[in-house]
Amino acid sequence: MTPLDPPSKLTRKDFVSDQEVRWCPGCGDYAILSAVQRTLPEFGVRPEKTVFISGIGCSSRFPYYMNTYGFHTIHGRAPTLATGVKLANPDLDVWVITGDGDGLSIGGNHLLHLLRRNLNLQVILFNNRIYGLTKGQYSPTSLIGKRTPSTPMGSVDPPLTPAAFALGCGGRFVARAIDVDAKGLPIVLRRAHQYVGTGFIEAFQNCPVFNDGAFEHFTAKEVAAETQLHLEHGKPMLFGAKGDRGLRLRPGVLELEIVTVGEDGITEADVLVHDETNRAMAFLLASLEPPTFPIALGVLYAAPSTAPTFEVALLGQNAQALAKQGAGDIDALLRKGHTWEVSAGG
Amino acid sequence: MTPLDPPSKLTRKDFVSDQEVRWCPGCGDYAILSAVQRTLPEFGVRPEKTVFISGIGCSSRFPYYMNTYGFHTIHGRAPTLATGVKLANPDLDVWVITGDGDGLSIGGNHLLHLLRRNLNLQVILFNNRIYGLTKGQYSPTSLIGKRTPSTPMGSVDPPLTPAAFALGCGGRFVARAIDVDAKGLPIVLRRAHQYVGTGFIEAFQNCPVFNDGAFEHFTAKEVAAETQLHLEHGKPMLFGAKGDRGLRLRPGVLELEIVTVGEDGITEADVLVHDETNRAMAFLLASLEPPTFPIALGVLYAAPSTAPTFEVALLGQNAQALAKQGAGDIDALLRKGHTWEVSAGG
Amino acid sequence: MGALAYEKALETGMDTPAARQETDREALDSVVIRFAGDSGDGMQLTGSQFTDSTALMGNDLATFPDFPAEIRAPAGTTFGVSGFQIHFASYDILTPGDAPDVLVAMNPAALKVNLADLKRGGLLVVNTGAFTPGNLKKAGYSNDPLEDSTLDAFRVLKIDISKLTLQAVEPFDLGTKEALRCKNMWTLGLMMWMFGRERESTVHWLRGKFAKSPVIADANIAALNAGHIYGETAEMPSGIGGYAVSKASLAPGHYRNINGNEATSWGLVAGAQLAGLKIFLGSYPITPASTILHTLSGLKNFGVVTFQAEDEIAAIGAAIGASWAGSLGVTSTSGPGVALKTEALGLAVVTELPLVLVDVQRGGPSTGLPTKTEQSDLLQAVYGRNGDCPLAVIAAATPGECFFMAIEAVRLATKYMTPVILLTDGALANGAEPWRIPNVSEIAPFPVTYRTDPEGFHPFHRDPETLARNWAIPGTPGLEHRIGGLEKAKNSGNISYDPDNHHQMTKIRAAKIAGIADDIPLQEVEAGPSEGELVVVGWGSTYGSIAQAVRTSLRAGLSVAHVHVRYMSPMPRNLGELLRRYKKVLVPELNNGMLVKILRGEYLVDAQALGKIAGQPFKVAELEAAIRTHLER
Amino acid sequence: MGALAYEKALETGMDTPAARQETDREALDSVVIRFAGDSGDGMQLTGSQFTDSTALMGNDLATFPDFPAEIRAPAGTTFGVSGFQIHFASYDILTPGDAPDVLVAMNPAALKVNLADLKRGGLLVVNTGAFTPGNLKKAGYSNDPLEDSTLDAFRVLKIDISKLTLQAVEPFDLGTKEALRCKNMWTLGLMMWMFGRERESTVHWLRGKFAKSPVIADANIAALNAGHIYGETAEMPSGIGGYAVSKASLAPGHYRNINGNEATSWGLVAGAQLAGLKIFLGSYPITPASTILHTLSGLKNFGVVTFQAEDEIAAIGAAIGASWAGSLGVTSTSGPGVALKTEALGLAVVTELPLVLVDVQRGGPSTGLPTKTEQSDLLQAVYGRNGDCPLAVIAAATPGECFFMAIEAVRLATKYMTPVILLTDGALANGAEPWRIPNVSEIAPFPVTYRTDPEGFHPFHRDPETLARNWAIPGTPGLEHRIGGLEKAKNSGNISYDPDNHHQMTKIRAAKIAGIADDIPLQEVEAGPSEGELVVVGWGSTYGSIAQAVRTSLRAGLSVAHVHVRYMSPMPRNLGELLRRYKKVLVPELNNGMLVKILRGEYLVDAQALGKIAGQPFKVAELEAAIRTHLER
Numbered sequence A, B: 001m002t003p004l005d006p007p008s009k010l011t012r013k014d015f016v017s018d019q020e021v022r023w024c025p026g027c028g029d030y031a032i033l034s035a036v037q038r039t040l041p042e043f044g045v046r047p048e049k050t051v052f053i054s055g056i057g058c059s060s061r062f063p064y065y066m067n068t069y070g071f072h073t074i075h076g077r078a079p080t081l082a083t084g085v086k087l088a089n090p091d092l093d094v095w096v097i098t099g100d101g102d103g104l105s106i107g108g109n110h111l112l113h114l115l116r117r118n119l120n121l122q123v124i125l126f127n128n129r130i131y132g133l134t135k136g137q138y139s140p141t142s143l144i145g146k147r148t149p150s151t152p153m154g155s156v157d158p159p160l161t162p163a164a165f166a167l168g169c170g171g172r173f174v175a176r177a178i179d180v181d182a183k184g185l186p187i188v189l190r191r192a193h194q195y196v197g198t199g200f201i202e203a204f205q206n207c208p209v210f211n212d213g214a215f216e217h218f219t220a221k222e223v224a225a226e227t228q229l230h231l232e233h234g235k236p237m238l239f240g241a242k243g244d245r246g247l248r249l250r251p252g253v254l255e256l257e258i259v260t261v262g263e264d265g266i267t268e269a270d271v272l273v274h275d276e277t278n279r280a281m282a283f284l285l286a287s288l289e290p291p292t293f294p295i296a297l298g299v300l301y302a303a304p305s306t307a308p309t310f311e312v313a314l315l316g317q318n319a320q321a322l323a324k325q326g327a328g329d330i331d332a333l334l335r336k337g338h339t340w341e342v343s344a345g346g
Numbered sequence C, D: 001m002g003a004l005a006y007e008k009a010l011e012t013g014m015d016t017p018a019a020r021q022e023t024d025r026e027a028l029d030s031v032v033i034r035f036a037g038d039s040g041d042g043m044q045l046t047g048s049q050f051t052d053s054t055a056l057m058g059n060d061l062a063t064f065p066d067f068p069a070e071i072r073a074p075a076g077t078t079f080g081v082s083g084f085q086i087h088f089a090s091y092d093i094l095t096p097g098d099a100p101d102v103l104v105a106m107n108p109a110a111l112k113v114n115l116a117d118l119k120r121g122g123l124l125v126v127n128t129g130a131f132t133p134g135n136l137k138k139a140g141y142s143n144d145p146l147e148d149s150t151l152d153a154f155r156v157l158k159i160d161i162s163k164l165t166l167q168a169v170e171p172f173d174l175g176t177k178e179a180l181r182c183k184n185m186w187t188l189g190l191m192m193w194m195f196g197r198e199r200e201s202t203v204h205w206l207r208g209k210f211a212k213s214p215v216i217a218d219a220n221i222a223a224l225n226a227g228h229i230y231g232e233t234a235e236m237p238s239g240i241g242g243y244a245v246s247k248a249s250l251a252p253g254h255y256r257n258i259n260g261n262e263a264t265s266w267g268l269v270a271g272a273q274l275a276g277l278k279i280f281l282g283s284y285p286i287t288p289a290s291t292i293l294h295t296l297s298g299l300k301n302f303g304v305v306t307f308q309a310e311d312e313i314a315a316i317g318a319a320i321g322a323s324w325a326g327s328l329g330v331t332s333t334s335g336p337g338v339a340l341k342t343e344a345l346g347l348a349v350v351t352e353l354p355l356v357l358v359d360v361q362r363g364g365p366s367t368g369l370p371t372k373t374e375q376s377d378l379l380q381a382v383y384g385r386n387g388d389c390p391l392a393v394i395a396a397a398t399p400g401e402c403f404f405m406a407i408e409a410v411r412l413a414t415k416y417m418t419p420v421i422l423l424t425d426g427a428l429a430n431g432a433e434p435w436r437i438p439n440v441s442e443i444a445p446f447p448v449t450y451r452t453d454p455e456g457f458h459p460f461h462r463d464p465e466t467l468a469r470n471w472a473i474p475g476t477p478g479l480e481h482r483i484g485g486l487e488k489a490k491n492s493g494n495i496s497y498d499p500d501n502h503h504q505m506t507k508i509r510a511a512k513i514a515g516i517a518d519d520i521p522l523q524e525v526e527a528g529p530s531e532g533e534l535v536v537v538g539w540g541s542t543y544g545s546i547a548q549a550v551r552t553s554l555r556a557g558l559s560v561a562h563v564h565v566r567y568m569s570p571m572p573r574n575l576g577e578l579l580r581r582y583k584k585v586l587v588p589e590l591n592n593g594m595l596v597k598i599l600r601g602e603y604l605v606d607a608q609a610l611g612k613i614a615g616q617p618f619k620v621a622e623l624e625a626a627i628r629t630h631l632e633r
């Protein structure tokens, strides 16, 4: 089959490039790569219409492994190139790949404005709470006290919560998944892709070499049930091995608390129902973390996509101008306004 | 009196520099300058211990007019220089002056990390929803549809809400005031200065030349009472000419609604009480804007300052290392580890 | 005759009395006028209206707007003074002129700042109405210069323009503030009378500008006419009267005024059309480059997409992305912005994508003097990147030439798959000149072709002649590939850490840029002998001053030639040989010596620097003096 | 004797049998060994342990670690190969050696990547245990090179190191994976036997490193000893045996090994102490500069404050802020980071604040070859800023010299109130050499004084000799002032748009930097005649290769001299005159010709470039050949 054959059903293979994958054994990046390669064929977008754009970092090697168009750009700037690509050709299905260092340290500003502008593309932020590629310095998501080569006595700055940051920036679709969660990750990939606007996904990714077990407190098998809250729109926020623990709004105050259905007269009706269109709820959920609370996974926020995306609005102006003024005539443009003739005799 | 005289009671004059003020007539920057010059003497910090650091923009000329130490840096980078100053000398009282372009466009990332790190200093962001200095292009806070020289058909990107952004970044003190509000502005200046940690103030500032009346829909005398909500910790959120309109949580849902005390059986007890330590509430308040809601002014959020500030934590490690290892001896350092002697005969 | 009658007269094309006196005018070959006033006084508008009508009169002309720095100063202060100089003549003009023959000073501060430049014996027009004690103090005058001996060396026309304007616009019932705003039109009217310009174009322009408030338009027109009639009717001091400057014999054709940023913008659009591409402009506002963003934002029906980015890095990043996706990526900025784009420029070099970066240079270093002109980004443009990172750098010499150099930038960028830096500067950006409008349809197109054939495709396969790699854009079936900033294998473009490959790729990238030298015109001598004592080598906006100075020196019998470099990197093949034909090489630049460094290193000629770093163009006299000195040495 | 007995023998200082055979060893003057294996094979550790024990033996040495690129590759692939080369000798060593005499290849990929470099007739040690079909395929071998004629030109020692290691550590009950990790120590043991090195320092180091898991320590020690005993007892093919390299006659003193980044870090600390300042380092991790951040982060008790910023711009911004507040602001990075710091550097220049920027150069352009070395940021350092923006640039020639040049950077920055760029590179950063430890207390201090006197204070008042402005830090009563990036008036530092002032300030800033030339050593000739046929001019880490090549050429009777520039801008006063004493000037650089451009432009000498852009140091032989060619021309 030559690449020009009519689109047939796509398979995982169509998205696997010929490049050898070069991450450390056991790196969570493998699982994310695999989830993406397995999920993309579902969308029916052909590889040549698909573009992966990354910055610099271990995670940012991702595009090399996808048999699509790919641009491994410079540190922190992937959102800017993605913006240019999407504006130049809005038909392309654009994915931005970034890390907690790439996207939130050097590239925080571009991520902010990408989210604010709301282009129709997807961002996957690989959060391993460390700089992998440069050998283990702490990152903006590292927890306080992290000992690394650059913080031998422990880091002192409070970590950023990527989802809260995204919401603060005006992000309209915010979701989370765990690297090795072969069920949860494809779900948010799908939802982000369906979403008309910028789909932001934070993937909790284990770096066995420099930050092993950073998320173990909620990813470990033994604790998963009690520490993971899988969100579903319109469903009560229940979790726990028996599915009987839930979140509710502390009466009259703007705070969440954990309740157990069946205890103290609590029924399922008392449990808060997830409304993914409620930004304030998403903000509250974004900040929950074990041990006090479960971690909220899945789609935290999906604003009703009423607003036109940035590229539609911007390019719409071009179309409107064209319709109104006709295709630009450069010779006419040069002659617009005051002009005068100098004759041969003049 | 020479500048070396013993500290006497400071007055406004102590903070007025000899430089002529060079803003357009009627610019809101004058009012802010005046509020700062009037309020600073209260704090008892001497001019030589006070530092103003700005980026580039009309607003960023501010330091020239203060008879303190001042650094008019480069576009967007004031937070970075301020961080260095504060870490080099934590005794200084540092103020960062920035604009909506300087602080949220080119400088968004530095502002993000400044807020996250929580140094003990103050930031005043002059939001005029426009680039003043470069003659009127739209800014990240300009409303959709803004016609400017760079957006002749209107801007298409949704504006950033500075206060929501600050909260998403982990900002611990977030407040707002109107440039010409000679009562409200000093209050938040005072509160920000008292706050141990980064005090972020958004000042709504009118630019009569390029964006006149940007905030008129809530600053105009006629509408002020109905459109401004002046927050006070522990007080019910009431506003309106008669002080009978209030905000309450829509029962059971995470949403605010406006109620009128005395109507439909509503009493003052139904009205939400402002809790400035509640981050989720602050996030909700940050996003309110007329006409649907009043604009929330005053201190939206002030996290209990339990965490040590960045400079205290970081420099504390130096002190701890010093206490434990003694003052570094460079000659000993050079001889640490494997060394060997080569004798003259060798 | 009231204001309205006047206007009527104009509109019906009826001659005004002034027009009838035309023959009495003293004939002049060339005049330099400087309008100076407060930032709020509308001097730039006055200047450009005068310019337009002067162009319509068939004079050749050049202008130099001199804005106050990027601040809006309180009225009346010296740092708020705004100036606009126009030089017009009956022969072809090369510079906006050194010292003005006529200075219009709207207030004491304008007088203070500009008087030193006025030619001795020159004409000073002052608005006495603004010489209040307050204004005098703000300008730093302890005595009123109108009363002491300050103005002894000049011919002075003292007029209370403020009062006369208020009278003229009285019928329109404006507030005093608004009424006074018309005083620039009154002044313009007077100057139009003095130099026999037609008011028609200004009236037309006022009608358009104030279409929504016709009263304001009427008031301004009334003021304009009142100023004009004042010239005709008032008793002028002896020696002051009407002047005539006859038409210049310009090459026949269709003309317009154009400033450099307009010309650059339009050139980019023309270039993109010639290449068959859409333009994507990623930009962040910065003085004096912003108007390129503004101009292109108004050309949406030309398929121009403009994106005001969050900063300069995002601007170039988006432009690179757009280029990769098949548009012509363009980014416009000034020096500090170029500094920020440095890293991303390297990415564009190594991924070999077409990109045009327009650097409208301003006074540096750092924030420097944002509204002033300078040529001090040359070394940054040529050398300022990490690693061996060659790209093409070209520079425009005149406002009108910006159009052609922008086209050239597009041609080189697309033909060689490389970033091209186009250097212009603040003086070109804002300076206007009459420009013979070219027919774009007569320029040979240079359409690009994207790669589409998957057969044997490798992203870094090259055209054997140009060494350009093929341009394969996302969306093309079968050409899926990955590029990035790491070194890449010679053909496949896969990451390669192979030492020899890196050496070869570095040499190939250098050879590709060096090869452009075969595709550009040989260096010509602008004026003067083709060998001899002294050659003056310039680049960029110093063109006019150097050409004028060399012309004058040649007339004075000196052996001096003018060479003006437009291709800064790579340079024309014959440049070294050409320079060696002269005993001495003098390199005037608006910087502390940059091109001179390159010429010395490249050609081992003992070129000498003549640097002026004052944020202002060379005066012709300065260059004449330097030419003499260097010939005498 | 089991592993434990061996260890005991070592710990009690008892001689092992090998030590007793010492006299049988063949004597060699110099040896180059390259250890090569998978990234996971611990080759860097092996190399540095061999280095430490070699230093203790009194040899002179130089090393060159060659990391795989910034990725962790799957085991067994060629792009995951990590190498460490050590050159040691009985005389003073200048380079890590061209071609290895001995190559240790831990797997097929390591063989594939490195074999071409091994000297013909050289010794190849291979771990046959890793030559599985899978590994052969990953390395791209279709045939097993151990079986065909690939290795015919070499002496080959085939050992199943994997198996022997597993046997040696059996007593410790490790999993196979963990057990196999010890194979580098086995190999090290063998090589230590072969070249008569003592294992003691390695045993000591292992005990420390695995203090928390003594079993691992024991296993590694057992493997080390087993490798050693293998050498003693196994039958070696003919011509392979034990070698001895006797002590070098180094200058007497106290020595240590040091790499460039350590030396730079410590030099900065020493410099700050000599200046009486605290260091503030603002940095953002980047290869190969990160270890400066790491090293300084561990020196908190020296009053060093380190700040890992959100990016390079924030890093330099914070450093500038700290300098203004009275600390010594330092920022460390590599090429792409310098690119990002460009704009802020301009601010430091124009506000005239002391600042040290360390640029550990790597392969470029763009992301380039992050783990490879290059000298291609020179032009960026000297010229890469907007506007006329001069600062001082210096470069270290050897790892140890980084220490002294860092002190020099601090001295110049504080004395002249200017940013100083210190250029080092990847080869210096990671390369180690024995270093005679200086007594910092014997270096003349250069304490800074802040301005405190308000009397007549102006922030831009200058020292008439150095032209440095006074340093007035926030917190000082009576000196309140404002600075910034706009041009400032000559003394007051207030904003000034005055044309003449800008011209003067530009000239003053240039003169200040130019004046540094009076305060630095005159250029010396490193070797060779003080006039003659050819001078080879180098800078930075090429020192060793050039010195060696010139030395050899001199011995061969050629007229060639070596000049090594350490002050890149401004350059030593006598440099031009000195270069003109030679007929030819050859400038070898690890770039496509940068210093050569500056020399030609500055001194009009017809210097010729010799560029190697392979991410690797020059081989001595390459330079020798070039010297011959240029002498013959």
Ligand SMILES: Cc1ncc(C[n+]2csc(CCOP(=O)(O)OP(=O)(O)O)c2C)c(N)n1
Residues within 6 Å of the ligand: A056, A057, A058, A059, A060, A075, A098, A099, A100, A101, A102, A103, A126, A128, A130, A131, A132, A133, A134, A139, D284, D285, D286, D287, D312, D336, D337, D340, D367
């Ligand atoms: C301008 C620039 N600065 C610094 C670097 C070095 N660098 C490369 S990746 C990286 C951090 C990567 O962290 P993250 O984004 O979390 O990716 P990870 O490796 O953890 O997947 C840094 C600092 C660079 N390549 N370019």
Ligand SMILES: Cc1ncc(C[n+]2csc(CCOP(=O)(O)OP(=O)(O)O)c2C)c(N)n1
Residues within 6 Å of the ligand: B056, B057, B058, B059, B060, B075, B098, B099, B100, B101, B102, B103, B126, B128, B130, B131, B132, B133, B134, B139, C284, C285, C286, C287, C312, C336, C337, C340, C367
């Ligand atoms: C690197 C750089 N890019 C662009 C500019 C031009 N510039 C100066 S101020 C400014 C925007 C100012 O907007 P804001 O911060 O809102 O300040 P305001 O003038 O509105 O107070 C811009 C784009 C610059 N000085 N430096």
Ligand code: SF4
Residues within 6 Å of the ligand: A022, A023, A024, A026, A027, A028, A029, A058, A059, A128, A132, A133, A206, A207, A208, A209, A210, D072
């Ligand atoms: S260093 Fe960490 S993040 Fe990077 S490839 Fe290895 S395991 Fe993955």
Ligand code: SF4
Residues within 6 Å of the ligand: B022, B023, B024, B026, B027, B028, B029, B058, B059, B128, B132, B133, B206, B207, B208, B209, B210, C072
């Ligand atoms: S342009 Fe606007 S913001 Fe700037 S000084 Fe004038 S009024 Fe103020």
Ligand SMILES: [Mg+2]
Residues within 6 Å of the ligand: A057, A099, A100, A101, A126, A127, A128, A129, A130, A131, A132, A139
């Ligand atoms: Mg990471």
Ligand SMILES: [Mg+2]
Residues within 6 Å of the ligand: B057, B099, B100, B101, B126, B127, B128, B129, B130, B131, B132, B139
């Ligand atoms: Mg603004």
